[in-house]
Amino acid sequence: MKVPVPARVALVPGAFAAPGPGSWLGTRAWLLDLLVVVGVFLYNLPIIPIYAIDVVAGVGLVGVSVVLCGPYLLRRRYPLGVLGVMLLAACVQLALGAPILAADAMLLFAVYNVATRYLWWASLVGAVATVAWLLVAVIPHLGADFLDVGQLGVLIVVTFWVWTWGTLVRIRRQYIAGLHDRADQAERERETNARIAVADERARIAREIHDIVSHSLSVVVVMSDGAATKVDSEPDRAKAAMLGVRDTGRTALAEMRRMLGVLRDDEPGSHAPQPGFLQLDALVEQSRAIDMPVDLTVSGEAAPLPQGVELTVYRVVQEALTNVRKHAGPDLTRVNVRLTYRPGEVEVRVSDDGRGPTNDAGGHGLIGMRERVAAHEGTLTAGPGAGGGFEVVAVLPREVEVA
Incomplete structure (x- = not known):
């Protein structure tokens, strides 16, 4: 039962804690x-x-x-x-x-x-x-x-003892109420942190799926168009393009299975290794197969990097090449992918001489890249290159890995 508070008497929060409702x-x-x-x-x-x-x-x-x-x-x-x-x-x-x-x-x-x-x-x-x-x-x-005087003194002592007892009971009730409040606050914080973690995981999965689907489907579409135009005049080349479509589709399926493994631990392929530097050559070859003039250059002293950093570099290159296919236009003559190792950091630079995206945002791809790089305390810049075209530059620390 809640006790009304007289207007000019201060009450202690939690002082009205009553016995449990079930007692x-x-x-x-x-x-x-x-x-x-x-x-x-x-x-x-x-x-x-x-x-x-x-x-x-x-x-x-x-x-x-x-x-x-x-x-x-x-x-x-x-x-x-x-x-x-x-x-x-x-x-x-x-x-x-x-x-x-x-x-x-x-x-x-x-x-x-x-x-x-x-x-x-x-x-x-x-x-x-x-x-x-x-x-x-x-x-x-x-x-x-x-x-007598002694009995009067006893009555006075008893009165103040009763007051002291009641005060200690109030303090104890206040302490217990404070513990309940802190427990409730800790529970709310756990729920909030759980919701934030779920939102972050959903955003991460969305970025992964975007990169996989956007890159793979764009490659499949370009290869299919090329095969369709060459099937009569150059059947061998059309066959090679369709084999490329097959390989790209299989790779995309494998990565999708791995992403589904985040949601279902028993999904086949859920423990497959994530792409990293070793897959950059295959990514470049895949782009060359659809007649994109891509060159990959690695400089500096190579050293093992955290898996998260390698995955981020791979996804940045993948998304940058996807944007080149979408926005560079027919006048594209070169695409340079440069991976540079420096003391304490690694830089990935993707530049081309095409026309680039028609706006600064560049869709969800650039946003996803910025989020990935920022998650590893790195920096990303994207915009017109010094010699024309479009350029994406990501710099990531070599010693930092974010869970």
């Missing part, structure tokens, strides 16, 4: 309060005649006992209000000539209740007010065979 006490806490109220009230009734000087005073003390006990049933909704009403009833009790009643024990329950729900300084006011009432009620009667 017996959590669903029947009101019954325990009722037992306390009825028990204290019935125990108090036989004591009233000792202090009642007449019937009116006796009836008044019964009414005071009702007000001391009854409001406790509302302690969860109005903690401070219940304590205030009890203190007011206790003051009326003094006016009726009764210094101490058994029902006054309800003040201790009210002090504890306030201490479990409010900051220490707010609940301490209630504890001090209760002790002040106790002093006013007892001190005038110390010499009249009533409570």
Whole structure:
């Protein structure tokens, strides 16, 4: 049950943590309060005649006992209000000539209740007010065979002990609520990280499929067109082109199976090695088979690179050659693929003398290349070359591999 907060009293977040909803006490806490109220009230009734000087005073003390006990049933909704009403009833009790009643024990329950729900300084006011009432009620009667100084001191200590106990319970509830909040926050962070990881993996798969399908289909289309035009005049050349179509299709299927292996571990070919530098020659030969004037040059001291870097270089060259086929135009006379090893980095440069893409974006291919290179803390530039045509340059660190 949520307790309303009085306007000018600060509450501690999480201080209202209640027993678990499935526990017996959590669903029947009101019954325990009722037992306390009825028990204290019935125990108090036989004591009233000792202090009642007449019937009116006796009836008044019964009414005071009702007000001391009854409001406790509302302690969860109005903690401070219940304590205030009890203190007011206790003051009326003094006016009726009764210094101490058994029902006054309800003040201790009210002090504890306030201490479990409010900051220490707010609940301490209630504890001090209760002790002040106790002093006013007892001190005038110390010499009249009533409570002695030691007993008064015990009552004061008990009052502050009850307040301390309630404060510690509040602190514990606040601590447990904080643990629950941190656990919930950690769970939300795990879910968010999982969603981000899924989105990243989907983007990676989309880039892979784009590169495979775009490159392979463009090669198949060009080879098929060439075979169709040469089937009558140059059947041997047309046959060679169709064999190239077959090999390209098989390669694309193998790579697609490998990509499906990311989603299904038991997919045949899911553990096939990913393409890298060793497949660049085959990629260049595939482009030459469709009459693209491609040259591959490797310079610098070659050294093994992380698999992710090799795959990125392969995909950059693959996508760059695909863009050349799409956008270079009929005046294309050269395509240079240069792989340069340097200390700490590797550079791949694909340049041509064609007309290049008609806009700066270059479609999803260039975007995919930039994402791949950026994932390995590299840089990619794409645009018109210094001597005309179009140029793609990617620079990747040799020692960094991103999972």
